[in-house]
Amino acid sequence: MPPRRTLRSTVCLALVLAPSLPHRAAAREPLSSFADVLDRAEPGVVNIATVGRTEEGGEQETMQDFLHRFFGEGPRVQRSLGSGFIISPDGEIVTNNHVVQGAAKIRVRMANEEELEARVVGSDSKTDVALLRVKAPRPLPTLPLGDSDAVKVGDWVLAIGNPFGLTQTATAGIVSAKGRFLGEGPYDDFIQTDASINPGNSGGPLIDQQGRVIGINAAIVSPAGGNVGIGFAVPINLARWVIDQLRAHGVVVRGWIGVAIQSVTPDLARSLGLAAAEGALVADVTAGGPAAKAGIARGDVIERWGEHAIRHSRELPLLVAGTAPGARVAVTLVRDGRQRTVDVTVAKMPPQPPGEGRAEPSPGGAEAWGLRVETLGPRDARRLGLEPGSGVRVVDVEDGSPADEAGLEPDDVIVEANRRPMRSPADLGRALAASPGRALLRVQRGSASLFVEMTR
Numbered sequence: 196m197p198p199r200r201t202l203r204s205t206v207c208l209a210l211v212l213a214p215s216l217p218h219r220a221a222a223r224e225p226l227s228s229f230a231d232v233l234d235r236a237e238p239g240v241v242n243i244a245t246v247g248r249t250e251e252g253g254e255q256e257t258m259q260d261f262l263h264r265f266f267g268e269g270p271r272v273q274r275s276l277g278s279g280f281i282i283s284p285d286g287e288i289v290t291n292n293h294v295v296q297g298a299a300k301i302r303v304r305m306a307n308e309e310e311l312e313a314r315v316v317g318s319d320s321k322t323d324v325a326l327l328r329v330k331a332p333r334p335l336p337t338l339p340l341g342d343s344d345a346v347k348v349g350d351w352v353l354a355i356g357n358p359f360g361l362t363q364t365a366t367a368g369i370v371s372a373k374g375r376f377l378g379e380g381p382y383d384d385f386i387q388t389d390a391s392i393n394p395g396n397s398g399g400p401l402i403d404q405q406g407r408v409i410g411i412n413a414a415i416v417s418p419a420g421g422n423v424g425i426g427f428a429v430p431i432n433l434a435r436w437v438i439d440q441l442r443a444h445g446v447v448v449r450g451w452i453g454v455a456i457q458s459v460t461p462d463l464a465r466s467l468g469l470a471a472a473e474g475a476l477v478a479d480v481t482a483g484g485p486a487a488k489a490g491i492a493r494g495d496v497i498e499r500w501g502e503h504a505i506r507h508s509r510e511l512p513l514l515v516a517g518t519a520p521g522a523r524v525a526v527t528l529v530r531d532g533r534q535r536t537v538d539v540t541v542a543k544m545p546p547q548p549p550g551e552g553r554a555e556p557s558p559g560g561a562e563a564w565g566l567r568v569e570t571l572g573p574r575d576a577r578r579l580g581l582e583p584g585s586g587v588r589v590v591d592v593e594d595g596s597p598a599d600e601a602g603l604e605p606d607d608v609i610v611e612a613n614r615r616p617m618r619s620p621a622d623l624g625r626a627l628a629a630s631p632g633r634a635l636l637r638v639q640r641g642s643a644s645l646f647v648e649m650t651r
Contacts (some may be wrong), residue, residue: 229353229404233365236406238306238336238401242357243277243290243313243327245298258336275378278356278399279303279327280408282438284334286311290326290398290428292318294346295325303329306336306363317441324434325398326441338400341407343430344384346370354390354412354426356399366391368424370437375427377414381512385427386410392426401428410434436517450493450518451544453484455644458508459496462648466635467496468532474498475508477528478637479644489539491528494614494638495642498534499527515541527623561623564634564649565596568620571608579608581639584618586610603638610644611637 199221263312277294281287288303295301301313311329318325346352350370358364368390375385392412401410440447458473463509464472480487491497498505500514501524518524520543527536561568568587576583586608592598609617612626613635627634636647 208445227404229365229367232353232402232404232406233355234352236400236402237337237363237365238357239281239338240306240355240363241279241281241288242304242360242362243279243288243294243398244304245277245295246300266568268502275356276360276395277397278395278412280355280398280400281335282336282337282340284331284337286314286329286335287316287332287442288329289411289434290325290327291411292320292323293324294398295327296320301327303327304362304593316444317447319437319441319447321447322429322433322437324411324429324437324441326438334555338402339407340431341403341405341409342437343409345431346373346386346403346409348372351404352390352409353402353404354388354392354396354428355402355557356392356396356412358391358393358395359486360395363394371425373430376509377427381509382433382435382516383429383509384513385413386430388426388428389424390426391424396426433513448520448566449516449544450517450520450522451484451540452486452489452539452541453481454491454497455512456497456508457645460648462650463635463646466633466648467494467529473507474505474529475511476646478646485542489526490537491526491537492530493611494530496529496644497526498529499525501525516544544614560625561620564627564651565593565598565624566603567591568609568623570619579606579639580642581608586639587617587620587623597649601636601647601649603636603647603649604640606640608639609636610639 240497279288279290279294282289295315295318301315303311303313305311313327313328313329315325316328329355348370351367352370353365353367355363355365368388370386371389372387375387376383385399386409390401396412399412400408401412403409408431410431411434412426412428414427417487437447446573455478457478459469459472459474459476461472463476477491477493477495477497480491480493498512500511503510503514505511518541522541524539524541525536526539527534567590569590569601571583571586571588572580573583575588576585584589589603589605589609592603609623611617612623614628617623617626632651636649638645638647
């Protein structure tokens, strides 16, 4: 009985005191509505419908393709839907390159259901940005462009578009991350958001709470093709530069210096004698290119481009691309543990920039690292696009070995070991024996050159 009285008195006390406690839910400011922002933004968002034809020599022919051709119906017509937004009253529209790529006909449907024919002013596959133009019968509603550099993780954003053909669909979320690298190309710099983005949203705007465009919705991560809360947008500051180039030239004119680079990992930083795992490691240099003329060499670590410090290798391609051809830039790099500065004269990026015998027993040194190698003979050299004797070819990699842990693969060609050229398996064996715990290799893999560190 005493415990019951205690419980009853406690409950009564709580009931008496409850009215005097501050009502936190009532005091809290309600979440603001996005209705006013959408009222201003939606008239500037458009639906983009494209019609294209399949071309011969592309993907493997299906039975449907065969029947179309057999009965003389011509190539199949492909249709796709996407989104876009208007940036000038006289009819400039921004969307993704992949929305309009290969399109024979493009129709734009405005928010008021009016339809207009559009043409491509220019497009850029490297950043997935395209600029269209329509003949505007009157000044069109536009969306203002914001500043994607000023956006912070956690800021509210809205995605507007036409997912699955459902016009003028708006979803809300936050900026989940910035500077995302997806491996789509050297100019990846995506804004990540959890605002729902689905097929058909591509090319639509990602806007802030003031209705300013801070990104172009471009991609989603989804095992089943639908939204799972991971979407990506091209930052508008990058897109703005591309749009200006497309408007002026129809194509993007990029700076180029002729280097292939890779990230500096902690292991590579130790091997190269660096204080931190920062900068861009030069894996290859195009002969006769601006970097080669300036004296930049394989194994150099670029730490600064002009006034910009390079923290991660992916920052360098964006900086170089945005530099006008003909400009002279001071490049700070580290070579053999010493810092130096060279001047590079930036060139215009070419349309297709360079990418960037009998097996003999491997010495015991290589086998101890889990490698079986052979001299690079004429036949394999031709197949791999290399000079005979310019390295040793990896024949096999033992599972779980130091070579396997380092990521070496069969058909890799080891060109250097510990900064010394390799011309035979014996050369590799001597180099590995001289450095029993750690080895820095320069490897040619297809058209790419990269550094790999093995440890054991």
